[in-house]
Amino acid sequence: MSSVSVDTQVVEQFDTVLASLRDEIGEAAFQSWLKPMTVRGVTEGSVRISVPTRFMKDWVIAHYVDRLGELWAKASSDIRDVEIFVQAEYGQPNPSSPITAAAVKMESPAFVDNQTSAAQVSTMPGAIKNATMKRSPLASAPPVIGSALEISAPLDTRFTFDNFVVGKSNEFAHAASLRVAEQPNAQFNPLFLYGGVGLGKTHLMHAIAWKIREEDPSRTVIYMSAEKFMYRFIRALREQNTVDFKDQFRNVDVLMIDDVQFISGKDSTQEEFFHTFNALVDQGRQIVISADKSPSDLEGMEERLKSRLNCGLVADLHATTYELRLGILLAKAERMNVEVPGKVMEFLAHKITSNVRELEGALNRVAAHSSLVGRDITLESVQDVLHDLIRAHDRRVTIEEIQKKVAAHFNIRTSDMHSARRARSVARPRQVAMYLAKQLTSRSLPEIGRKFGGRDHTTVMHAVKKVDELRERDPSFAEDVELLRRMLEG
Ligand code: ADP
Ligand code: MG
Numbered sequence: 001m002s003s004v005s006v007d008t009q010v011v012e013q014f015d016t017v018l019a020s021l022r023d024e025i026g027e028a029a030f031q032s033w034l035k036p037m038t039v040r041g042v043t044e045g046s047v048r049i050s051v052p053t054r055f056m057k058d059w060v061i062a063h064y065v066d067r068l069g070e071l072w073a074k075a076s077s078d079i080r081d082v083e084i085f086v087q088a089e090y091g092q093p094n095p096s097s098p099i100t101a102a103a104v105k106m107e108s109p110a111f112v113d114n115q116t117s118a119a120q121v122s123t124m125p126g127a128i129k130n131a132t133m134k135r136s137p138l139a140s141a142p143p144v145i146g147s148a149l150e151i152s153a154p155l156d157t158r159f160t161f162d163n164f165v166v167g168k169s170n171e172f173a174h175a176a177s178l179r180v181a182e183q184p185n186a187q188f189n190p191l192f193l194y195g196g197v198g199l200g201k202t203h204l205m206h207a208i209a210w211k212i213r214e215e216d217p218s219r220t221v222i223y224m225s226a227e228k229f230m231y232r233f234i235r236a237l238r239e240q241n242t243v244d245f246k247d248q249f250r251n252v253d254v255l256m257i258d259d260v261q262f263i264s265g266k267d268s269t270q271e272e273f274f275h276t277f278n279a280l281v282d283q284g285r286q287i288v289i290s291a292d293k294s295p296s297d298l299e300g301m302e303e304r305l306k307s308r309l310n311c312g313l314v315a316d317l318h319a320t321t322y323e324l325r326l327g328i329l330l331a332k333a334e335r336m337n338v339e340v341p342g343k344v345m346e347f348l349a350h351k352i353t354s355n356v357r358e359l360e361g362a363l364n365r366v367a368a369h370s371s372l373v374g375r376d377i378t379l380e381s382v383q384d385v386l387h388d389l390i391r392a393h394d395r396r397v398t399i400e401e402i403q404k405k406v407a408a409h410f411n412i413r414t415s416d417m418h419s420a421r422r423a424r425s426v427a428r429p430r431q432v433a434m435y436l437a438k439q440l441t442s443r444s445l446p447e448i449g450r451k452f453g454g455r456d457h458t459t460v461m462h463a464v465k466k467v468d469e470l471r472e473r474d475p476s477f478a479e480d481v482e483l484l485r486r487m488l489e490g
Contacts, residue, residue, distance in 0.1 A: 006041050014039045017071040033060060045080035047072060050087045057084050062157040151248055152222040159206035165331050167324030170200055173315040177204040180286060181211035188313035190287035194294050195317030198355030201290040205256050208288060212254055219253040226262040230269045249276050256288040265300035274305050325349040325359055332360060338367040340377050343483055347379060350487045351390055362386055379486060397440045397488045399451045406433040409484055418453035431463035432481060438464050440488055
C-alpha cells in the first residue's frame with residue numbers, strides 16, 4: 001500500500017488510521033475511497049497522501065480528510081495535518097523535498113481549486129469541524145477511473161443538497177434535482193434547469209453529482225460548462241480526433257452541461273451536442289442541462305434541439321423571496337460561525353434582492369469587516385460597509401412604497417393604511433407610515449393626510465409626535481422604525 005521510501009513507523013500509523021476509518025465508514029466506502037490512497041511521507045508534521053485522480057482527491061477532501069487528520073493526531077502527536085495529492089501531479093515521491101504546491105485550508109470556504117494540486121487540513125484543535133462520515137451503501141468496486149472522470153470539472157464541496165436552502169422559488173427545481181440524483185433510471189430525461197444568474201443552477205448540478213457519487217461511486221458523472229464542451233469539441237475538430245471526443249462521453253452514466261446558452265449559435269458544436277445528447281438519451285443515460293432561459297426562449301438554438309430539450313422535465317428557478325433570502329443568510333452565517341443580529345439579517349434580506357451570489361457576497365464582506373476591525377456587526381456598520389451595494393438599489397421613496405413596506409412589516413393589509421379602522425394593531429403601523437412619510441418625502445402634512453384615506457393634517461402631526469415619543473420610550477420600537485427607515489431609504 002505504501003511506497004518503500006516511507007518510514008515504517010508512518011506506514012504502521014497509516015494502517016492503524018485506516019483500520020479505524022474502515023470500521024467507521026464500512027467496507028464498501030473503504031474499498032472505493034480509502035484503499036487507493038498511498039502514503040508518501042511526512043514533512044514537518046504534515047502527512048502527504050496521494051490518490052489516483054482529481055475526483056478522488058475532491059471526494060476524500062470533502063468526506064474523509066478531517067477524520068483522517070483526527071485519527072492520525074491520535075496515533076501520533078507529531079502529526080499536525082494531512083494533505084491529499086493527485087498522484088500524477090505529485091510526480092516522483094521524494095519525502096524529504098519541501099512541498100511546493102499551494103495548500104488549500106479547509107477552514108476557509110472549501111473551494112475545489114483547479115490550479116491547486118495539494119490540499120491540506122489542519123488537525124489543530126478547533127479546526128476539525130463537521131467530519132462528515134457518510135456510509136456509501138453500494139459499490140464494492142473502486143470507482144471507474146477513466147477519461148470520463150478526468151474531463152469532468154471539479155466540484156465545489158460547498159454545493160451540496162445539505163447546503164441548499166429550499167423556498168417557494170426553488171422548491172420544484174430542488175425536488176426535481178433530488179429525484180434525478182436518487183433514481184438511477186433516468187425517469188426525467190433530460191432535466192432542464194433554468195433561471196437567472198446566481199439563483200442556484202450550478203449549485204443544484206453539483207449537488208446532483210455529489211449525491212450520485214455518494215450513493216454509487218461506480219456511476220460515472222461528467223459535469224462541465226457548455227463553454228468547456230465547446231472548447232474541447234473545437235479542439236478535437238482541429239486535431240481531427242472527434243472520435244476520441246465522442247468516446248469520452250460514450251460510457252458516461254450522467255452528463256451535466258452547465259449554461260448551455262453559450263452553445264447557441266455555434267452550429268457545429270450544436271450539431272455535436274445534439275448527437276451526443278441523442279445517443280445518451282437513447283441509451284437511457286441521464287442528462288442534466290442548465291441555461292439562463294427556458295428551452296423555447298434560447299436564441300440561436302436549433303428547433304430540433306429545443307424540442308428535444310423541452311421533452312424532459314423543465315424546472316425553473318424563480319427570483320428569490322424575502323423568506324428564502326433570510327433563510328440562506330441564516331444558514332450561511334451559521335456555517336461561517338459569525339454572529340449577525342436578526343435586524344441586520346432582515347435588513348440584508350430586504351435590501352439585497354438581486355440574487356443569492358450577491359447576498360452571499362454582502363454577508364462575506366460584512367463578516368470580514370467585523371473580524372478585521374474587531375467590532376460587532378450592527379445596522380450602522382453594515383450600511384457603511386455595503387454603501388456602494390445599497391446605493392445601487394437606491395431610488396426616491398414614495399408614500400405608496402412606505403405604506404406597502406410598513407404594512408408588510410407589521411403584517412397588516414396595505415388597504416388598512418387608508419381605512420377608517422382604529423384598532424391599535426392597524427393604527428400604530430399607520431402612524432409609523434405617516435411618520436416615515438414625513439421623514440423621507442418632501443410632502444406637506446395635508447398632502448400626507450390625503451394619502452392616508454383623506455385624514456386631517458392634525459392627525460399626521462399627532463402621529464409624528466406619537467412615534468417620536470414611543471421611540472424614546474421603547475428601544476425595540478425605535479429599532480423597528482429605524483430598520484424600516486433604512487430599508488426604504490437605503
Ligand atoms: P447560478 O449557477 O444559477 O448562476 P449558483 O448555483 O452559482 O447560481 O449560485 C450562486 C451562489 O449562491 C452559490 O454560492 C450558491 O451556493 C448560492 N446559492 C444559490 N441558491 C442557494 C440556495 N437555495 N441555498 C443556498 N445557497 C444558494
Ligand atoms: Mg452557474
